Amino acid sequence: MRVVAARKRSLRRILSRGQIRRRVRELAAQIRADYGGGQPPVLVGTLKGAFVFLADLVRQVGLPLEVDFIMVSSYGMGRTSKGQITVLKDVTTDVAGRHVLLVDDIIDSGLTLQFLRDHLLSRGAASLRVCALLARERVLAEGVAIDYLGFPVPEGFVVGYGIDYAEQYRHLPDVYVLEGER
Ligand code: IMP
Ligand code: MG
Secondary structure, three states: OOOOOOOOOEEEEEEOHHHHHHHHHHHHHHHHHHHOOOOOOEEEEEEOOOHHHHHHHHHHHOOOOEEEEEEEEOOOOOOOOOOOOEEEEOOOOOOOOOEEEEEEEEEOOOHHHHHHHHHHHHOOOOEEEEEEEEEEHHHHHOOOOOOEEEEEEOOOEEEEOOEOEOOEOOOOOOEEEEEOOO
16 A cells, blocks of 8 residues: 655644733733833734734733734745745834834844834834744844843744634634644
């Protein structure tokens, strides 16, 4: 009998919903301490990956704030960077003079972050800070500044809690590394 070698994918859990919930509360407390008493900040989530994180975060911050979204492309459906970033959906808020907190899912190379930072500052944001659920240990070692970081993560393709592989797995409440995928 001949068996065609199928590429088997499996999910290895690296963060539970409980760990994420606790960390989101801590990040929210820091954000509340930093922005409380000032002008309401605008939290800008990066679509689509940050939608779950942003939704959980804003309900824990407990301050008046505004929410907007931005969508950029650079990765397409697979896992390889195309190196070219374009804005697919811009913010609709006039961020001039506003305190902007960018909320991202995962900082991998840091290129998207650099692009978004430049983009929002060029719109006249009064300040710009970054909150990311995940960032690669590699990019942190390079000294990329992330004001509020959920968890550092090693290499490996991450999915769940809003983060996808080819539009799959966003609905999973925990975070996993996708294995058997090259
Ligand atoms: P960067 O520009 O290389 O930092 O890429 C950031 C974006 O690439 C993230 O916001 C994700 O959309 C995507 N990305 C990078 N690594 C992963 C991953 O492990 N899983 C899912 N998406 C990823
Ligand atoms: Mg993203």
